[in-house]
Amino acid sequence: MKKQRGPAVALIAVLALVLASLVLDSIQASNPIRDAFSYVAAPVQYGVAAVERAASSLSERVRSRNALVEENRALREENDELRKQIVLLHEAEIENESLRRLLEFKQAAPTQQLLAAEVIGRDPNNLLGYLVVDRGRNDGIEVNMPVLAADGLVGRISAVTDNSATVLLITDPSSSVSVLVQRSRATGVVQGAQGHRLVLRYVTQDSSIERGDIVITSGLGGNLPTRLVIGQVVEVLQSEASMFKEAVLVPAVSAADLERVLILLNFTPVDVAADMRAAQE
Amino acid sequence: MLTVLAIAGTIAGMVQSALALGVRVVGVHPDLVMIAAVSWCLLRGRREALVFAAFGGLALDMQSAGPLGLLTLATVAATLAASIGEINVFRTVASLPYVTIVTATAVYYLIVIMGVRLMGRPLALGPLLATTVAPAMALNLVCMLPAYWLARRFSGGLAPSSADWGA
Numbered sequence: 001m002k003k004q005r006g007p008a009v010a011l012i013a014v015l016a017l018v019l020a021s022l023v024l025d026s027i028q029a030s031n032p033i034r035d036a037f038s039y040v041a042a043p044v045q046y047g048v049a050a051v052e053r054a055a056s057s058l059s060e061r062v063r064s065r066n067a068l069v070e071e072n073r074a075l076r077e078e079n080d081e082l083r084k085q086i087v088l089l090h091e092a093e094i095e096n097e098s099l100r101r102l103l104e105f106k107q108a109a110p111t112q113q114l115l116a117a118e119v120i121g122r123d124p125n126n127l128l129g130y131l132v133v134d135r136g137r138n139d140g141i142e143v144n145m146p147v148l149a150a151d152g153l154v155g156r157i158s159a160v161t162d163n164s165a166t167v168l169l170i171t172d173p174s175s176s177v178s179v180l181v182q183r184s185r186a187t188g189v190v191q192g193a194q195g196h197r198l199v200l201r202y203v204t205q206d207s208s209i210e211r212g213d214i215v216i217t218s219g220l221g222g223n224l225p226t227r228l229v230i231g232q233v234v235e236v237l238q239s240e241a242s243m244f245k246e247a248v249l250v251p252a253v254s255a256a257d258l259e260r261v262l263i264l265l266n267f268t269p270v271d272v273a274a275d276m277r278a279a280q281e
Numbered sequence: 282m283l284t285v286l287a288i289a290g291t292i293a294g295m296v297q298s299a300l301a302l303g304v305r306v307v308g309v310h311p312d313l314v315m316i317a318a319v320s321w322c323l324l325r326g327r328r329e330a331l332v333f334a335a336f337g338g339l340a341l342d343m344q345s346a347g348p349l350g351l352l353t354l355a356t357v358a359a360t361l362a363a364s365i366g367e368i369n370v371f372r373t374v375a376s377l378p379y380v381t382i383v384t385a386t387a388v389y390y391l392i393v394i395m396g397v398r399l400m401g402r403p404l405a406l407g408p409l410l411a412t413t414v415a416p417a418m419a420l421n422l423v424c425m426l427p428a429y430w431l432a433r434r435f436s437g438g439l440a441p442s443s444a445d446w447g448a
Binding site: 122125126128158159166174191196 | 294297298299301305308309310312341344345346347351352390393394397402403404405408409411412413417
């Protein structure tokens with residue numbers, strides 16, 4: 001009999017507790033029965049929650065390992081792609097800057113017919129100062145046409161093929177250009193020297209040259225246009241015994257860094273020697 | 282083997298020309314064809330190296346504004362100068378590749394200077410030595426370290442070269 005009464009008593013007790021809890025809920029804010037239950041249940045709930053979290057985390061880890069590997073691979077690919085884009089953007093920025101400067105130069109001289117060309121080669125002989133550009137006879141390039149950059153004169157076309165041309169740099173020892181010193185109007189000849197330097201020669205002793213002077217083309221001889229910047233005086237070599245003054249110039253254009261140049265198409269060099277021969281005949 | 286060396290020499294010439302556009306140290310670029318030819322000469326003998334040097338030099342000449350054949354002649358002469366190092370009595374000397382490349386560079390530039398002067402181009406020897414020849418010697422010497430190591434790795438797996446008795 002005792003065995004049969006137990007569950008009924010427990011059921012009644014539970015129902016009584018529920019009832020009492022309901023009554024307490026309805027008549028007052030705090031419910032001591034619920035509080036007491038929470039006090040007992042909370043640690044259990046924490047424990048269960050911790051176990052559940054650990055299990056969930058473990059299963060998540062197992063489940064997501066492949067996803068992580070895949071995600072890692074995708075991120076690496078994305079990273080590589082972004083790096084590539086950064087390099088390309090940087091290149092585009094440099095190219096943009098270079099073209100902008102050439103465009104400004106072109107706009108500043110609207111009468112000059114300039115053709116942009118890319119530097120595609122350099123002479124493999126360390127003793128010769130030549131560049132190869134990607135424009136040739138098919139683009140209207142002819143021998144002796146002046147080659148410029150935004151900062152000044154680069155050189156002259158020395159040989160042409162159908163699709164490329166060789167540029168003799170003004171820094172090559174075989175190059176000489178008639179020039180004048182912008183400030184004092186002193187005239188002379190700039191010759192190339194070893195080590196990508198320029199030397200200003202044949203300036204009379206009474207002419208003034210100072211460190212920092214800008215040297216430009218004079219146009220004398222007719223093989224180059226006037227007022228193209230050649231370089232800047234860095235050292236004046238003066239000797240009382242010499243008939244002429246000399247100066248060392250730093251070129252306005254560093255041929256080592258050149259990527260693009262402009263070729264002046266509408267300038268016809270005058271061959272003074274040929275004209276004189278023709279006049280004599 | 283000689284065909285492979287001819288192709289390799291031509292490619293090396295093209296590479297040197299391409300490097301000349303971007304790689305310049307103290308105003309000069311390394312003379313890769315000559316460095317490779319000298320390394321090969323020391324490791325495999327004059328016969329194979331001369332084939333490499335001739336084709337490499339020709340590839341350089343095709344891309345140079347100088348007289349056609351000048352760089353071929355200079356590279357071949359430098360390789361011949363390097364072939365002195367082939368003599369067995371010197372072969373064991375560890376510094377041989379480095380002494381040889383300096384000598385070969387001197388020979389190479391001597392020929393190039395003579396050729397350029399024959400073209401009628403003004404060359405001031407003093408500044409030329411200071412700004413071009415001496416830096417080129419130093420740069421070629423530095424480049425010889427990896428080049429010789431690389432050439433030794435390549436040549437290690439090859440069959441012995443045919444005997445060359447200097448005839």
